[in-house]
Amino acid sequence: MYNIELEQALEVALKSVRAIEDTEKIPLEDSLGRILGEDFYAPMDNPPFNRSPLDGFAIRSKDTTMASEDNPIAFKVIDKAYAGIPSNKTLGSFQAIRIMTGGKMPLEADCVIRLEDCIENGNNMVLKKSLQPFENYCYKGEDIKSDTLLIEKGTKLSAIHLGVLGSMGQSSVKVIKRPKIGILVTGDEIIEYSSPLIDGKIYDTNGILLGSRLKELGFDYIKIDTEKDDPQSVAESILKNIDNLDILITTGGVSVGDKDIFHEVVKIINANQLFWKLKLKPGTPAMYSILRDKPILSLSGNPFASLVTFELIARPLLEKISRDSSVKTIRTKAKIMEDFNKTSKNRRFIRCIYEDGKVKLPKGGHSSGMLLTMKDCNAFVDIEAGNTGLRKFDEVEVVIL
Amino acid sequence: MYNIELEQALEVALKSVRAIEDTEKIPLEDSLGRILGEDFYAPMDNPPFNRSPLDGFAIRSKDTTMASEDNPIAFKVIDKAYAGIPSNKTLGSFQAIRIMTGGKMPLEADCVIRLEDCIENGNNMVLKKSLQPFENYCYKGEDIKSDTLLIEKGTKLSAIHLGVLGSMGQSSVKVIKRPKIGILVTGDEIIEYSSPLIDGKIYDTNGILLGSRLKELGFDYIKIDTEKDDPQSVAESILKNIDNLDILITTGGVSVGDKDIFHEVVKIINANQLFWKLKLKPGTPAMYSILRDKPILSLSGNPFASLVTFELIARPLLEKISRDSSVKTIRTKAKIMEDFNKTSKNRRFIRCIYEDGKVKLPKGGHSSGMLLTMKDCNAFVDIEAGNTGLRKFDEVEVVIL
Known part of the structure; x- marks a missing residue:
């Protein structure tokens, strides 16, 4: 043709x-900006366990039902649970486990009393209010449920995607070559x-x-x-x-x-x-x-x-x-903010500065041999064949770089 | 504090x-996105010589003054000038040099007759119209004049900048470390x-x-x-x-x-x-x-x-x-397109999708432990302390990533 x-x-x-x-497996840290080569399903829950969203004490909500300002209830503190260092104890009646943000919820605990909402006293903790089941409780899989489709094939991987893949323990990623x-x-x-x-x-x-x-x-x-x-x-x-x-x-x-x-x-x-x-x-x-x-x-x-x-x-x-x-190059309409006094026998693309629906032309030469005036430009005006010149405020077709 | x-x-x-x-000299091809470490002045003109913008014959305009449809004028073709292979001949009266786009203008030539506007005939060329001095003539330094400030210190180098630096023969660039x-x-x-x-x-x-x-x-x-x-x-x-x-x-x-x-x-x-x-x-x-x-x-x-x-x-x-x-993070105002029904005791930043002056909130969790719903977001709404909730169409302050 x-x-x-x-x-x-x-x-x-x-x-x-x-x-x-064709796809290839590459290290996670090299995969920024690459195109995901397969649908990625969560291989695990995130968080991978029930955890505390704050610093406090893990307790059983049913032990707090009667608690009030007039009726403080004492709990025996039997262990500590840090983020990364869970307690292997199971809570009994009126027992509490000191727990830190991100710490795994102990067995039988179904809520957390905030540190500032109770009184610590040696091996005891005293509270004066009742808690609902699962109050201050962060569920296993709350952010991501195992087996759900997290990132579709063909997605361009961003920093957030890499963070999500990281949280799923992926040291490598299958991407399109x-x-x-x-x-x-x-x-x-x-x-x-x-x-x-x-x-x-x-x-x-x-x-x-x-x-x-x-x-x-x-x-x-x-x-x-x-x-x-x-x-x-x-x-x-x-x-x-x-x-x-x-x-x-x-x-x-x-x-x-x-x-x-x-x-x-x-x-x-x-x-x-x-x-x-x-x-x-x-x-x-x-x-x-x-x-x-x-x-x-x-x-x-x-x-x-x-x-x-x-x-x-x-x-x-x-x-x-x-x-x-x-x-993809993006096309849009824009208002041109000055005259362009040239007849275009053929369809013509001229360099321009596009911003907020408006187009300006750069100072200096438009000749196609000139590159320098392109340096502040981010788009071209697409002028149809036979156009006899553009007037200020005309609507023009723009190709954004 | x-x-x-x-x-x-x-x-x-x-x-x-x-x-x-601190600055360092690095190869031009590695300098994309780097910050220029000194003002860059053009070390030469570009184009570095007077040249033809099209295919045709380089001639002297004064030899064409009498030419018309009724009075064709013949020129003797004495040489060729290609892009990159200049002619070293000097034009005399009614002499022409065949010249290609980008070819260096021969001595004494001050215009170019377009190939399609004349008749080639063995060693002769005949034209039927007169030309102005410097018609179809591209000046030395038309794009870039030697010693002008082309790119300022502190500029982030784009592909266009690299093209300009290349055209100036720079194999290396001084950039900020x-x-x-x-x-x-x-x-x-x-x-x-x-x-x-x-x-x-x-x-x-x-x-x-x-x-x-x-x-x-x-x-x-x-x-x-x-x-x-x-x-x-x-x-x-x-x-x-x-x-x-x-x-x-x-x-x-x-x-x-x-x-x-x-x-x-x-x-x-x-x-x-x-x-x-x-x-x-x-x-x-x-x-x-x-x-x-x-x-x-x-x-x-x-x-x-x-x-x-x-x-x-x-x-x-x-x-x-x-x-x-x-x-720099960019701040702007936008209309929020749905309610956000939470009281913010403290100043609060929530993830959102910003486009064209409008803000949407992602489906799914906003809890700060959740990363997944961030993947489609490109901004945060900046909610002031004491805010009792946002109503649809409220104007909000947005921080764009």
């Missing part, structure tokens, strides 16, 4: 990829940071930009090295690495010039090109191919353009592959 | 810590995940909960091992590790029971206790001490309580120490 709408491109691309099925994402930068003009600047060349921006963007979204990436301008070398790098990847993202070489090597690369590796060119700006020449069942998303070499198409196409793909719904 | 307001505790604690000054944060869990009842569950014991929740919360905020942490119930052993662990930390967060042992060992620990290590007990729930017994200029924040052993006081006290401290303003 050639020169298609974004939505059509997304449909084609999403249909061509599968969500990762992370997507292996390759980044390959092409372009004759690109030089590495270690090189001195040569006439007509520029430093690599796309590699670090898209790689860091992947990290911001919670992914790792593999930087794939290649001769940046030679189709044969690029093709060999792809063939060598593709089996070890879930998706390859490339930049550069997808336009129409005779140094736009990606057309030749696709032929050499014998990939199945599903589309080339989108009806939008910037990033028009985006290309998408499949090689050995693996997607290759090839973006413009222009940094801002590569970022826009990364957000628009790579993110939905990564969301599906990784099963991480938090990766 | 004893039994003080949260705001007073924060004032005392914040006054006692300093922002980290990360805070070294220790977590030490105490409590007789705590056992490790590797142990079978022993009667009256519970698995460690606070360590993984607060550690993962630190990771969510972008920090690393050091787990400090100790005998969990022995004041002498805890004191020794602290003394051994404190010099290597910027802050130590402990959980457990701060209440009033005779197993609340932290009071004794503070004496053994000879720390300066600045406050103990806050006028709020949950997490009342929070304690704060200084040892050898290092802060020790000691939180309740109850997981939910430790989380609340972590968010309320540890985050502002970490924000100051790390210079990372994104760590």
